[in-house]
Amino acid sequence: MNIPKKLLYTSEHEWIRVDGEKGNIGITDYAQHHLGDIVFVELPEVGEEAAMGESIGVIESVKAVATLFSPAGGKVIEVNEELEEAPELLNEDPYGNWIAIIELTDHSDLEKLMSAEAYTEFCKNLE
Amino acid sequence: MSLKQTPIYPMHLKYNGKIIDFGGWELPVQYEGMGIIKEHNMVREKAGLFDVSHMGEVWVTGDKAEDFVQKLVSNDLKTLEDRQVLYCLMCYPTGGVVDDLLVYRYNRNKYLLVVNAANVDKDFTWIQNNLMDGVEAKNVSDEYAQLALQGPKSQEILQKLSDTDLDSIRFFWFNPVVRISGIECIVSRTGYTGEDGFELYIKPQDAAFIWEEILQAGGEDVSPVGLGARDSLRFESKLPLYGQEIDQDITPLEAGLGFFVKLNTDDFIGRSALLKQKEEGLKRKVVEFSMIGKGIPRSHYEVQKDGVTIGHVTTGLHAPTFKRPIGLALINIEFTEPGTQIDIVIRGKTVQAVVDSGIFYRKKTKSK
Numbered sequence: 229m230n231i232p233k234k235l236l237y238t239s240e241h242e243w244i245r246v247d248g249e250k251g252n253i254g255i256t257d258y259a260q261h262h263l264g265d266i267v268f269v270e271l272p273e274v275g276e277e278a279a280m281g282e283s284i285g286v287i288e289s290v291k292a293v294a295t296l297f298s299p300a301g302g303k304v305i306e307v308n309e310e311l312e313e314a315p316e317l318l319n320e321d322p323y324g325n326w327i328a329i330i331e332l333t334d335h336s337d338l339e340k341l342m343s344a345e346a347y348t349e350f351c352k353n354l355e
Numbered sequence: 356m357s358l359k360q361t362p363i364y365p366m367h368l369k370y371n372g373k374i375i376d377f378g379g380w381e382l383p384v385q386y387e388g389m390g391i392i393k394e395h396n397m398v399r400e401k402a403g404l405f406d407v408s409h410m411g412e413v414w415v416t417g418d419k420a421e422d423f424v425q426k427l428v429s430n431d432l433k434t435l436e437d438r439q440v441l442y443c444l445m446c447y448p449t450g451g452v453v454d455d456l457l458v459y460r461y462n463r464n465k466y467l468l469v470v471n472a473a474n475v476d477k478d479f480t481w482i483q484n485n486l487m488d489g490v491e492a493k494n495v496s497d498e499y500a501q502l503a504l505q506g507p508k509s510q511e512i513l514q515k516l517s518d519t520d521l522d523s524i525r526f527f528w529f530n531p532v533v534r535i536s537g538i539e540c541i542v543s544r545t546g547y548t549g550e551d552g553f554e555l556y557i558k559p560q561d562a563a564f565i566w567e568e569i570l571q572a573g574g575e576d577v578s579p580v581g582l583g584a585r586d587s588l589r590f591e592s593k594l595p596l597y598g599q600e601i602d603q604d605i606t607p608l609e610a611g612l613g614f615f616v617k618l619n620t621d622d623f624i625g626r627s628a629l630l631k632q633k634e635e636g637l638k639r640k641v642v643e644f645s646m647i648g649k650g651i652p653r654s655h656y657e658v659q660k661d662g663v664t665i666g667h668v669t670t671g672l673h674a675p676t677f678k679r680p681i682g683l684a685l686i687n688i689e690f691t692e693p694g695t696q697i698d699i700v701i702r703g704k705t706v707q708a709v710v711d712s713g714i715f716y717r718k719k720t721k722s723k
Binding site: 264265267268270286288289290291293312 | 384385391392583587649680
């Protein structure tokens, strides 16, 4: 299971890569692996504001429907429209293909997220 | 209640199946390194091997076996010859469906009924409650494992393991004694994928051996296939699933399965209700639909027209062969004309769709 060091993780298997006031968000390798073949992504709406843990989108595989939760409070400023045409990119490279970029409203949310080490341990306990 | 395992369970572990609870059975939804879409495509292009040992088997024997099975099912048993298989619906007096099943005729005094796993107990109780003098019914579900080998290369692969000429088994016929790698099996040319293929009934202790023999004989041309692709394959071929297209509240006529309901045949349970429904005209039926807006329709999603509920999606999914979402929905009869625009309610939002026809997979099964 691939869990890059520099990202922060949620218990719902999203990741965020923070860069100043912004954060790219996506789903983890664990998430894509357990969902199976991803066939549809309902992207967040640009301009949408969400609190930490609030639903901002949907990922669907052949068999499953999963909600995408915002890893931290913020406002969606960009979405990866490529995923509408090629949702399977999330299976192929879940960390290279971010889903949205949010502008963080409260950096203290980040303190509640897991480091790569903590998330590795978290996933191990799920198996 | 603890989960049940089929005799193939160790093979699912060996091939890294992702095991789920399927109606009380531990079965693989897909296999590691493959996944639903790849497994689906293997069956369409080459061959796939399924463990369907959870299916139920019931023997019906006795002088009155033919009369009794005819009383239970909607299709016409008189057309059936020895070693022929018939797809049937078993109905309640209301016309609703107890189960759909395959009837294997050994002779007019001996039939094998193959029923859905989730319905075995219910079906067997139903069969016993309707039993006639001169007939014996026996639930032998635990005495048979079942494998399905499906896809265009199925015959070529299975033939390597058998001296019986498999060409002699035509579509919807069976041979009760076929040796596969020396092991006696019941083999029928049947399936649930829309492709040519075979179903094998095997003693549980031999099943894992046969599984391995088939995978070895097929090499690159065959792979294990899990329940996920089983559902997408049957759905794309518009084959009904009990609990979705048919159930105790949906009649075979509403489900578009009128071909398997022979109302002019001897009296069967549910016949008068179905006859009445046919005479009065259907009030709702199952239709094909395509999505216009973005989204994937799924079972039980509401269908609306101008904001009013007109039915629900029975099955919908992203069809791997067509690479787009398609669906079946049970809706009020006035909206069933192809071209009619409808809305599917997806997570509280309406998404445009259109009633369609002829969009499903054209089966490649070998005709009689």
